Amino acid sequence: MQFMLLFSRQGKLRLQKWYVPLSDKEKKKITRELVQTVLARKPKMCSFLEWRDLKIVYKRYASLYFCCAIEDQDNELITLEIIHRYVELLDKYFGSVCELDIIFNFEKAYFILDEFLLGGEAQETSKKNVLKAIEQADLLQENFSSQSPHNCLSTP
Amino acid sequence: MPAPIRLRELIRTIRTARTQAEEREMIQKECAAIRSSFREEDNTYRCRNVAKLLYMHMLGYPAHFGQLECLKLIASQKFTDKRIGYLGAMLLLDERQDVHLLMTNCIKNDLNHSTQYVQGLSLCTLGCMGSSEMCRDLAGEVEKLLKTSNSYLRKKAALCAVHVIRKVPELMEMFLPATKNLLSEKNHGVLHTSVVLLTEMCERSPDMLSHFRKLVPQLVRILKNLIMSGYSPEHDVSGISDPFLQVRILRLLRILGKGDDDSSEAMNDILAQVATNTETSKNVGNAILYETVLTIMDIKSESGLRVLAINILGRFLLNNDKNIRYVALTSLLKTVQTDHNAVQRHRSTIVDCLKDLDVSIKRRAMELSFALVNGNNIRGMMKELLYFLDSCDPDFKADCASGIFLAAEKYAPSKRWHIDTVMRVLTTAGSYVRDDSVPNLIQLITNSVEMHAYTVQRLYKALLDDISQQPLVQVASWCIGEYGDLLVSGQCEEEEPIQVSEDEVLDVLEGLLVSNLSTPVTRAYSLTAIMKLSTRFSSVNRIKKVVSIYGSSIDVELQQRAVEYNALFKKYDHMRPALLERMPIMEKTATNGPTDIAQTNGETDSTILDTKHLPSITQPASQANDLLDLLGGNDVVPVIQTTVPTKPASAGGELLDLLGDLSLTGIPPMTAYNKNGLKIEFTFERSNPSPNIAVITIHATNSTEADMTEFVFQAAVPKTFQLQLLSPSSNVVPALNQGSVTQVIRVLNPQKQQLRMRIKLTYTHKGSPVQDLAEVNNFPPQSWQ
Numbered sequence: 001m002q003f004m005l006l007f008s009r010q011g012k013l014r015l016q017k018w019y020v021p022l023s024d025k026e027k028k029k030i031t032r033e034l035v036q037t038v039l040a041r042k043p044k045m046c047s048f049l050e051w052r053d054l055k056i057v058y059k060r061y062a063s064l065y066f067c068c069a070i071e072d073q074d075n076e077l078i079t080l081e082i083i084h085r086y087v088e089l090l091d092k093y094f095g096s097v098c099e100l101d102i103i104f105n106f107e108k109a110y111f112i113l114d115e116f117l118l119g120g121e122a123q124e125t126s127k128k129n130v131l132k133a134i135e136q137a138d139l140l141q142e143n144f145s146s147q148s149p150h151n152c153l154s155t156p
Numbered sequence: 157m158p159a160p161i162r163l164r165e166l167i168r169t170i171r172t173a174r175t176q177a178e179e180r181e182m183i184q185k186e187c188a189a190i191r192s193s194f195r196e197e198d199n200t201y202r203c204r205n206v207a208k209l210l211y212m213h214m215l216g217y218p219a220h221f222g223q224l225e226c227l228k229l230i231a232s233q234k235f236t237d238k239r240i241g242y243l244g245a246m247l248l249l250d251e252r253q254d255v256h257l258l259m260t261n262c263i264k265n266d267l268n269h270s271t272q273y274v275q276g277l278s279l280c281t282l283g284c285m286g287s288s289e290m291c292r293d294l295a296g297e298v299e300k301l302l303k304t305s306n307s308y309l310r311k312k313a314a315l316c317a318v319h320v321i322r323k324v325p326e327l328m329e330m331f332l333p334a335t336k337n338l339l340s341e342k343n344h345g346v347l348h349t350s351v352v353l354l355t356e357m358c359e360r361s362p363d364m365l366s367h368f369r370k371l372v373p374q375l376v377r378i379l380k381n382l383i384m385s386g387y388s389p390e391h392d393v394s395g396i397s398d399p400f401l402q403v404r405i406l407r408l409l410r411i412l413g414k415g416d417d418d419s420s421e422a423m424n425d426i427l428a429q430v431a432t433n434t435e436t437s438k439n440v441g442n443a444i445l446y447e448t449v450l451t452i453m454d455i456k457s458e459s460g461l462r463v464l465a466i467n468i469l470g471r472f473l474l475n476n477d478k479n480i481r482y483v484a485l486t487s488l489l490k491t492v493q494t495d496h497n498a499v500q501r502h503r504s505t506i507v508d509c510l511k512d513l514d515v516s517i518k519r520r521a522m523e524l525s526f527a528l529v530n531g532n533n534i535r536g537m538m539k540e541l542l543y544f545l546d547s548c549d550p551d552f553k554a555d556c557a558s559g560i561f562l563a564a565e566k567y568a569p570s571k572r573w574h575i576d577t578v579m580r581v582l583t584t585a586g587s588y589v590r591d592d593s594v595p596n597l598i599q600l601i602t603n604s605v606e607m608h609a610y611t612v613q614r615l616y617k618a619l620l621d622d623i624s625q626q627p628l629v630q631v632a633s634w635c636i637g638e639y640g641d642l643l644v645s646g647q648c649e650e651e652e653p654i655q656v657s658e659d660e661v662l663d664v665l666e667g668l669l670v671s672n673l674s675t676p677v678t679r680a681y682s683l684t685a686i687m688k689l690s691t692r693f694s695s696v697n698r699i700k701k702v703v704s705i706y707g708s709s710i711d712v713e714l715q716q717r718a719v720e721y722n723a724l725f726k727k728y729d730h731m732r733p734a735l736l737e738r739m740p741i742m743e744k745t746a747t748n749g750p751t752d753i754a755q756t757n758g759e760t761d762s763t764i765l766d767t768k769h770l771p772s773i774t775q776p777a778s779q780a781n782d783l784l785d786l787l788g789g790n791d792v793v794p795v796i797q798t799t800v801p802t803k804p805a806s807a808g809g810e811l812l813d814l815l816g817d818l819s820l821t822g823i824p825p826m827t828a829y830n831k832n833g834l835k836i837e838f839t840f841e842r843s844n845p846s847p848n849i850a851v852i853t854i855h856a857t858n859s860t861e862a863d864m865t866e867f868v869f870q871a872a873v874p875k876t877f878q879l880q881l882l883s884p885s886s887n888v889v890p891a892l893n894q895g896s897v898t899q900v901i902r903v904l905n906p907q908k909q910q911l912r913m914r915i916k917l918t919y920t921h922k923g924s925p926v927q928d929l930a931e932v933n934n935f936p937p938q939s940w941q
Contacts, residue, residue: 077443
């Protein structure tokens, strides 16, 4: 995987994970173009499209688009499963996740992603293990008292 | 100074902004506060500030002043700091800036940290954005961790190694020892990442590839266990055990089996098993099947397995899920060259996909359809493709039209079908056809001699409907110019002939000249067409008038043409019929369509706007030479060997047409030779534009009982003459006058001397060769005066 973007129906970026080195300007350009392209797709269209020399796999979950750019030899269908697994992890962690959770706890969304994928590939295929690792790491946070993800006072 | 506001507080505040300007203001205020906080080297709240900065960065605001702060966070002992610090590094730093190198030492320390979660953070960061320098420095640490028994770290180290290898391929060797027992792990995370690492190494180095081939049995075993094992809640996805691992193993097997018989054989069984046993009701099962199919097609699998794979793709095509259909079409496109027959079986399903709503699916279906067209299915396929051309997006039309032309050219079952198909494309997608199709189509039409009347009639009718599609208009006006006489004479055999008058035709062509829809190129076509009609129609005066009007046209091209045509009317009227005669059949050369037309009779095609191709109109004498050169292309030498009869026999006939009116000028024929049953008669035509050229046709007949084979006629003339022999109709003179061999001789006689000729005949008669020489002196005076 080269990068993953999460954005809302209005085109607002909620998460961006880049696995290839690009300048800020290039990232912005790619993001803008891709968001536009994906948002223009009609609901009946398939989840894959060719864009530049990459394959784009995207799926909409409620108000959020999950968009991955994969390479030619990568399997599109399993990428859909990867996206789905990530959503499941978020869901388990936040308890019925919604876009607001990801907005207000974006750093946690990143932490979870970084426990699931590394360098663009899946590092752990067991849902349980990913969540366990996150749980343990959360415990290590120094200001951990009664820290619950929904508690807006539990800030870094 | 009050404590900086908390992250979530900031987020909430910013979200209340109602305009972009308001948001910007809040952001600027907060950034200022953060900056001063950074300046004060505040350790307590650094983490909070950087987190806020990261949020603002995501909104699109600059955050580079936080880069160094991220490094300070990474260096901190607090886990929370490190977590945010590493996240900040991954988001804000990139390898272009030297700043990132300062991270190297911190990462090195953290790779050896006592807490595995800290080690994990550093491995993750290195594996995500480590530059080549960092990778070089830290590869050793990564390699150490690759050998640890801690599976949490081992899996991360494996993926980090992948990144190191991508950045610094030379370092690949150093990871080789550590890979020794990677696959013996029970932990799925380690297995998965190990397979990824092995895949990366095999893809990059053929040596590694051969080295790792021995792992095939082990991989097969692991895959088998995954399929056969019972329900494992930890790795289950819709009833399938660890699909991610299965897919990665299949991909590695593909690389290992490619081009290698033994490995391919070792994996045949497991591939068949996966292909037949995988549950296909959900996407996850299909993902595995997809990967399996790709592997089967790439390795040296037995044919039964390949057919199985293509059938899986065929089933995919019928799946309700459009993603599956898309993937199937993509894969079929890759295999259509190698497994053509197997893919043909699914042709009707593929053609149905032309009607899909998704653009990507339609495009793939179109490409695949063109790949599947052959002589047997051309009629049915073309119907579907033409229907598709009608209804598809404009982006497709050019490609589709080109594809249809190609397919029609290769597999047209009849000329009429070919022309009808071409007409259909021109009328439905006329504005989208490529520029080079116009000359190609003109050539096609010219060469379909028996269809001229039909074609010109249909094109005329199409013009009446619509003059906006330029390629159609150009082809139509060219045809009307050429075959206008057939149009008004109502001679169509293929369909009901229409009643059209000369004036109506000229109205249409003149309409094209004045219409706003016509491009300059189109106008040029129609002016030339009108001019050509001057030799086919009787309303010459009207044409003269039109031509003279355009002599003062603003368009330089039109003006030049009109002026030249005018000159043709005024001073060189005797040349007009020859110049504007029908086009001969064209030889198809790869790129030279238009130039051929220009060469053959001096008539220009509008795509070559070089009117210098018109023969020079200065002296009639040199004119004759020009014509000769143009027409023959052969050097004119006093005695000329006849060309081999395999040359297109049409050459002789066409040149005759070109040179003069078809009507004979009344010179009586003569017998040039009559001996041993072989009689050679000469008939004459005078070429009107140049009376110095005598065109003689010899007719050789054989009154004996046996054929005269290998018949060769040669001729020589005195030095003051020039002679050209064209190819004979055949080299067998049939016995008992059952037929004749004809051949054309052209003699140039500028000094109007008495025509004399020496002829030599060679042939084989009743098995023995015969040769004879003779003088021909009895030419009628009219032939050379």
